Amino acid sequence: MHEKCGVVGMSLTDRSAANPLYYALYALQHRGQESAGIVTHDGFQQYDHVEMGLVGDAFTEQALEELHGTVGIGHVRYPTSGSVDACCAQPFSVSFKSGSLGLSHNGNLINADAVRDELAAQGHAFTSDGDTEVIAHDLARNLLDGGLIQAVRQTMGRIHGSYALTIIHDDAVVGVRDPDGNRPLCLGKLEDGYVLTSESAAIDTLDGELIRDVRPGELIRLDPDGTGYTSYQLDDRTHSAHCFFEHVYFARPDSVIDDNLVYEVRRELGRQLWEESGIESDVVMPVPDSGRAFAGGYAEVADGVEFAEGLMKNRYVGRTFIMPTQDARERAVRLKLNPIKSTVEGKTVTLIDDSIVRGTTSTQLVEVLREAGAEAVHMRIGAPPIVAPCYMGIDMASRSELIAADRSVEEICEEIGADSLAYLSIDAVARALDTAREDLCLGCVTGEYPYDIPGETADRDVKRPDVGEEPVSPAD
Numbered sequence: 001m002h003e004k005c006g007v008v009g010m011s012l013t014d015r016s017a018a019n020p021l022y023y024a025l026y027a028l029q030h031r032g033q034e035s036a037g038i039v040t041h042d043g044f045q046q047y048d049h050v051e052m053g054l055v056g057d058a059f060t061e062q063a064l065e066e067l068h069g070t071v072g073i074g075h076v077r078y079p080t081s082g083s084v085d086a087c088c089a090q091p092f093s094v095s096f097k098s099g100s101l102g103l104s105h106n107g108n109l110i111n112a113d114a115v116r117d118e119l120a121a122q123g124h125a126f127t128s129d130g131d132t133e134v135i136a137h138d139l140a141r142n143l144l145d146g147g148l149i150q151a152v153r154q155t156m157g158r159i160h161g162s163y164a165l166t167i168i169h170d171d172a173v174v175g176v177r178d179p180d181g182n183r184p185l186c187l188g189k190l191e192d193g194y195v196l197t198s199e200s201a202a203i204d205t206l207d208g209e210l211i212r213d214v215r216p217g218e219l220i221r222l223d224p225d226g227t228g229y230t231s232y233q234l235d236d237r238t239h240s241a242h243c244f245f246e247h248v249y250f251a252r253p254d255s256v257i258d259d260n261l262v263y264e265v266r267r268e269l270g271r272q273l274w275e276e277s278g279i280e281s282d283v284v285m286p287v288p289d290s291g292r293a294f295a296g297g298y299a300e301v302a303d304g305v306e307f308a309e310g311l312m313k314n315r316y317v318g319r320t321f322i323m324p325t326q327d328a329r330e331r332a333v334r335l336k337l338n339p340i341k342s343t344v345e346g347k348t349v350t351l352i353d354d355s356i357v358r359g360t361t362s363t364q365l366v367e368v369l370r371e372a373g374a375e376a377v378h379m380r381i382g383a384p385p386i387v388a389p390c391y392m393g394i395d396m397a398s399r400s401e402l403i404a405a406d407r408s409v410e411e412i413c414e415e416i417g418a419d420s421l422a423y424l425s426i427d428a429v430a431r432a433l434d435t436a437r438e439d440l441c442l443g444c445v446t447g448e449y450p451y452d453i454p455g456e457t458a459d460r461d462v463k464r465p466d467v468g469e470e471p472v473s474p475a476d
Contacts, residue, residue, distance in 0.1 A: 004183070004250065004393040005090070006031035006076040007104040008202060009166030009173045011222035012193035016040075018067035020206055021074040024195065025055045027202035030252060031106070032076035035089035038064075039102035040072035041171045043224075046100035050089045070193075071173050071224060073166040075104035078395065091168075092132045098143045099170045105132040106198055107162035107183045108393040110451050114467045115158060135159060139167070148172055152219055153234045160464040161451060162243075162392040162441075164214075166196055171224045176234075180241035180450055181216030182392050182441055184257045193226030199255035213258050216240045239460065241441040241450035244429055245394065248383045249290055249354045260433060263293050268432040269382045269424060270297025270352065277422030278302055279378050282347035285310035287354075287365060288337070294382035295352040305350070310343040310369070337365065345373030351418075355383045357396070359403035362416040376419040384426050384445040385409065391453050392441060 006028030010017045021038050036058040037050030047067045051058035055076060075090035091102040109115075112131035115138060120126065124137045138158060142151035148169050162182035167174045175196030177185045188195045188203030188210050195203055200210045214220055217235030222228075243250075246257050253263035273294065283306045286295035299307035314336050349369055356362050356379075366377045385404035390396040399405045403412055413421035426445060430437045438460075443449035448459035 004031055004395075005078060005104075005106040006198045006202075007073070007106050007164055007166045007175075007185070007196075008075075008198070009073040009104070009168070009175050009196040009222065010071065010190075010193060011173050011224060011226045012070045012190070013226035015070065015192065016068065017070050017072040018064045020190070020195075021067075021072050022055065022059055022064055023205050024197055024202040025074045025076050027205040027252075028076050028198055029055055031198060031250070032078040035077045036075065037089055037091050037104075038067055038072055038074045039091045039093055039168055040067045040069040041100070041168055042069035043171050046093065046095070046102065046168070046170075048091065048093050048102065050091065052089060069171070070226060071168065071171050071222070073102055073104050073168045073173060075166075090132055091166075092128075092130075092136045094136050094140050096140045096144075098140070100168075101136060101140055101143070102168040103132060103136045103139070104166045105135060106164045106185075106393065107178065108391060109134065109159050109161035109163065110391060110453055111160045111464050111467060118467055131161075135163070135165070143169065148174065149219060149221070149232055149234075152176055156217075156234055158465050158467055162241075164198060173222045173224075175214055175220045175222075177214040177216055177218055179217035179235035179237050180239075180441070181258070182241050182243050182450070184243075184246055184251070185214040186256070187211045187214055187220055187229065194222050194229050196220060196222070199251055199257065201252045201255040204254065210256055213256075239436075240439045242433075242435065242439060243392065243394075243441050244433065245383070245390075245444070247433060248429075250394070253293055258433075258435075265432055266293035266354075266382065267297030267300070269429065270294035270299075271301045272428040272432055273352070273380050273382055273422075273424050274298045274301050276425060276428055277380060279350060279380075279420060279422075280348075281305060281350040281376070281378055283308050283310065283343060284350040284352060285343065286352050287311065287361075288313040291351075291353040291382070294354060298350075298352055298380065308340075308343045310340050310349065310351075311337045311365070312340055313337055334364065334368070337368065339368050339372035341372045344369055347374060348376040348378070349374045350378045350380055352380045352382065354381070355386060356381055356403060356412070356416070357386060358401055359412065359416050362418075366417045370417075377417075378420045379413075379416065379418045379422075381421070381423045383424055384429065384442075385412075385423050386444050388444050388447040388456075390444050391449065391451065391456075392443070394444075396444060 164183035164185040
């Protein structure tokens with residue numbers, strides 16, 4: 001699985017926003033590594049710098065010096081909709097009769113093609129195949145007839161899907177969270193201003209203070225002089241659809257999302273894992289780094305089980321999921337993780353990870369531990385089986401590639417070569433998050449979604465806005 005994207009918006013009193021935006025994007029780098037960009041405004045004109053690559057590669061000192069103004073937005077991207085090239089890099093900028101506009105988007109629209117076709121028929125020219133440009137064009141059209149808040153409200157009524165947005169219109173910066181709260185967005189206070197960002201870790205990086213999460217369907221407008229903010233509840237629904245995988249895998253452990261510290265949630269998921277499927281073994285060890293907090297919680301409540309690091313991570317090897325072939329992915333696992341034989345040899349091992357997608361990594365890890373002398377390898381997973389793709393902004397494998405899509409737990413266990421395998425239940429996830437199942441997006445583990453997706457089952461009464469019908473498929 002690939003991360004989604006990270007967004008940030010900022011309004012400061014009397015200093016340039018460029019460097020703080022740059023630092024915030026560094027804190028969000030885990031959410032996207034394909035491109036990075038910043039748009040600022042100095043009260044007279046808009047400035048932008050968007051490049052492919054990591055944050056540290058995309059910006060030079062000179063580039064930051066040329067981004068004038070005390071307000072701005074930023075974005076780091078991993079593509080879940082649109083091409084992997086500069087035309088889809090963000091923030092997306094538009095200049096039109098009612099001023100300048102910049103937009104950063106985390107999420108994925110279900111009805112982007114329908115809205116694009118309608119706008120194209122009205123004369124809008126598109127330069128990319130991404131859904132962010134669709135939002136920007138629709139918003140620009142609405143701005144011709146009204147103010148920013150009303151324009152955002154009208155656009156929200158036409159788009160269907162997941163989104164957390166930071167928008168700059170001239171010197172006004174706003175943050176918007178979709179009515180289901182699927183994608184995270186939070187508000188923080190700095191010494192000399194306010195910030196909106198995907199994760200609170202970025203606020204910590206700026207020595208700021210987290211105020212709260214932006215509510216589902218809420219718009220926050222930052223004062224241009226950095227002295228305050230105003231809240232507008234543009235949509236209010238009975239249930240939310242928070243993405244539980246933010247807590248399982250994607251978010252930084254030190255971030256607070258929807259009032260939950262991610263690290264503590266993962267430890268609680270580990271405790272729940274022991275309660276549901278704990279097994280006696282000599283040692284419990286994590287798959288680094290994502291399984292570490294789960295394993296810590298598991299070992300905390302396990303009786304007489306030692307916690308140990310049994311796999312050493314080579315941090316200079318690229319991520320296994322970006323390897324182009326199956327053989328390359330398998331070889332990369334061997335390069336990336338090496339066993340500590342003294343921890344493993346002659347012992348029964350419980351190996352804990354956050355999830356199993358294709359099964360490639362799990363199979364290789366079981367083999368590595370057996371070769372290192374493990375007498376038995378039991379796998380425990382801190383999430384339910386992933387049985388269906390994600391349409392809401394996570395670039396996940398298709399059903400044909402998901403090992404759990406058409407196999408039982410026993411069959412998966414045999415496939416990866418473990419002595420036993422157990423996943424966490426959906427109810428345990430809800431308990432760990434202290435959230436009702438009805439307020440979570442569980443599409444990837446149930447096959448039922450909180451959105452109206454052609455060919456899929458919805459888990460609630462929902463219908464897309466009537467702007468045309470078109471097929472939609474998950475990201476590649």
